[in-house]
Each structure stands twice: as C-alpha cells, then as structure tokens.
Amino acid sequence: MLNRRAIALSLILSVHCLTIPALTLAQDADIHARIHEEGMKHSQIMKTMHMLTDVYGPRLTGSPNHKRAAEWAVKQMTNWGFSNGHLEPWNFRHPGWLNERLTAHIISPVKDSLVCEVLAWTPSTRGTVRAKAYQLVLPERPTQEQLDAILTKEKANVRGRIVLVGKPQVVAVNLNPPPKRTDDLQIERRFGADARPSPSPSPSPSPSPSPRPLTERQLGDRIDKFLKDNSVLVRVNDAGRDHGQIRAFNNRTFDVRKVVPTVVMRNEDYGRISRILADETEVMLEFNIVNRIYPEGKTSYNAIAEIPGSDKADEVIMLGGHLDSWHAATGATDNAIGCAIMMEAARILKTLGVTTRRTIRVALWSGEEQGLLGSQEYVKKHFGTFEKPKPAYQKFGGYFNIDSGTGRIRGASVFGPPEAAEILREILKPFKQDGVAGALATRSRRLGGTDSTSFNQAGLPGIGLAQDPIEYGTHTWHTNLDTYERIVEDDVKKAAVVVATAVYDLSMRDELLPRLAKEAMPPPPPVEAAARPQPVTKMARPKSKLKRVTGQKKI
C-alpha cells in the first residue's frame, strides 16, 4: 500500500521532473553566456602562447624544450585548479636533439650571409668549415645500377666539399593566392544540416609491382651513405618555397652517425649559388653548426590534467592538441595554439566554477610530428580498441582536437554514426553567426594528419575541428615563419569559447555520444595503412604528412 508521504513525494518528483528541461535550458543559456564573457574578456590564451612559443619553443619531441613546456603546462593547469596534473611517459626510442648555433655564408665570389635551417637529428660541423660548393644532380627515379654508376663517377667531385643536392626548384610567383577564410557556402555544404557523411576511404593504391626504380627511402639512404663515405662537410638541400620559407624536417634514421651535417637553404640563396656555379665560377661556402643530442629524450611525455566530474565522474570528455613542434620556428600555429585553446577552454569552465557531470581531461601530446606517437600510446594504454577494449573504453565521451592553425572554428567531424554528428551540430548551433556551420560524421578508422584520428582508429569518438586556413598551408605550417606573431587573437579566443561550450554540453548530457553498432563498425585499418598518416580532411591538413616524415627533399 502506498502511504500519503510516498504519494506526496511522487507528486513533488513528477513536478520537479517536468520542470527540469526548462530549468536546464535557462541554466545552460546562463552558463553559455558566462563562458563567452570569461573567454572574450579575461582570456589567458596569449599569455599561454607566449610561454609555449617565446619561452619554451621550439618543442621538438624528445628535446628538453618540449619537456619544459610540458612541465610548465601541467604547473599552469594545476595553478588554475585542475586535478591530477602529470606527465605521462612513453617510449620515443630516439634521443632528443636541438640545434644551438648555425651560421652560413658565401665567401666567394661574393660575401653574404645565407638563410638556412638545420635538418633535425643531424650532426654538428667540426667547428667552422669552409669548402668549395659542388652541385650533385641525380635523375628523378634511378635504378640501383644507374645510381651506382653515377655515384662512382661523382666520388672525386664531392670529397671534402659542401654539396648542394639537387637542382634548384623553380617557384613561380603565385598570381592567385588562396583565400584566408573558407567561403560560407562551402563550409555549409561540408558541415551543415544537409552535409553528407564523408565516404569511407578508398584503399591506398598498392605498390607498383615493378620494384626497379629505387624507392624514395632507398634512394635517400644511399645518398646519405655516399656523402658520409666521401667525407662531405655539409649537405645543402633546397627549401623549394617562396619568400624565404623553409621547412626542415628530420634525418629519417634519427641517428646522427648515419648522415653528414645537413641544412635546408632558402630557395633564393640556393638558386643564387646554383646560377653562379652554372657560370662555371667557383663558389666558396662556410658553415658553423652546433647541434646537441639528449639521450634522456628517449622517454617522451604527454601532459595531462583534469577537472573531476560529479555523478558521472568515471566518464571522461577529453580535449587536446599536440605540444611538440618542428624546430625551424617556435611552433605557434602548429600547434602551441591548439594546446593554448584547449587549456583555455578548460580554464574557462574551472574559473566559472561550474560542476560538470563527467570528468574533463586535457591532453597535450608529444610525438605527433613523428607519426601521432604520443596519442597512439595513450589510447592503447587507457582505452584499447573496439576489438580489444579496456574498461575505460565504454566510459569515453569524445576527444576534441585542434591542429589546423589559428583560424576560427568552422565545423567538426566526429567518428561515429550520423546521430553523433546531429548532437554536435545541435550543440554548435549558437555559434552559427561566428561561422561554425555544424558537424559531420565519419566512419574512417585510418590514421590521419592529427591526433583525433588515433581515437577514430580505435573506434572511439575523435572530434576533429576544422578551421579557416588563414596562412597555415601557405606560410606557417612546419615553416621557419611559424611564430607568435601569426596568431589571430580574436579567432582563437572564440575557438576557446566554442570548445568550452561544446565540452560543457557533452559533459552534462544524460547519455554519452552514440557509437557505431557492431555491424556498422569498419574493420581496423591494416597495419601498413595505420603506420602511414593520411590527411584527415582538406582543411585539416594542407598536404600529406608523408613528406615531413621522410624529411629529405626529393632530388
């Protein structure tokens, strides 16, 4: 029998239940307004950027700079009141490396300084070295026999010299520079309500059955050995980009003993030297390069901190970006800004003192530039995969990632069913006037150009945020121009507000984001495809990542 008190209680409950949605909506609107206010009026992003770029950059994986930046970020988040801040080690296996000094000059027939960047994981010169320049030009795709014949003839020419490898690239003046913002219609078609889910990726073309020409890797290895065996003092590569832009990646072996000191020279200087050599005039060059190796860099670190949830604290919403960078500049748009935006989004929520139901966790990865290594390790260790899940797998609520520069957020892609994209599209609706078009579902488990795809690969809801290109693909991505000055402050403040709102809303829902049913889950990509990062989307990655992993220029 039901007693009076129970009836009264059930009445109160039912009334209360009826009023929840209205109350929640009002509360949410209030919280959304407060997030906007805090993010736009009291932003800490540019302070964070200053520390990560000016003070700690460049942040090459395994370098002491990266570790200090990660330690600072954890300390900063702890000071903001986050919990469980720590560095999580993973095995990078290569030592850390830093360039400390580089001078490069043409001594004759004219005197001038030259603009270069050092290729990472290459050795120092023995003090200041001076030698005649020689230009080594090889055919595009030689066979083993062709290459051997050429190199045998070239031995005497390169011995003890400074060698320019390859012809200078002709970089034509670009009369149609791409727009810095993406067209509204184009973005609407991609992420709006009528956007169609991205098609499943087509399998990568199988390698040519004819192995006769050497692969790029084999060719590179043979040239490195040839230069080393013949006591070349310095190898010079052409940057091949306009306006003095240089992208310097790494010696693909990560072993300084296997290569000679190597620089990437701006196209304008490389071209000038090449043209003087073509006049049959002798060119004398001088270099002084000091690089340092850090054996302790074999262990690298992801930086983690969180804001504990309440009734659903064991469920986690993650947000992050990669803290490691290339070394030619201070890695501002790639990707200190992604880290600063995510730290800021979580800071806003913490500062407002809102209690979220789920735990919010910030992760700043390392090893991204060497193949998403830090995030791969993290997902494997904490969540496992759809096929081999760990207990935390089912409790995971989504991972937001930023890694396409400084542009404002225009849309999101989420791994999962269309219903997951619909939920995100609804959450992002208030930002329509700021250019955020919506969200799109993807079913691709292939590793792409950034860390959200480490989650997608495991079958988890990785959420990649698409941004306006601004100058990312054209100027700053992986170049010597990637500095603090290139950040568009208003865009990144707004990005933090969008992310804070989306993370908040996801952390408060009754249910986690819906996942693909077992029948709909694509099989994990083959190991070979998984090991080769592919561009996620046109906007997320201006170019395939393969080039930067191989490091050396095509000759």
Ligand SMILES: [Zn+2]
């Ligand atoms: Zn990046």
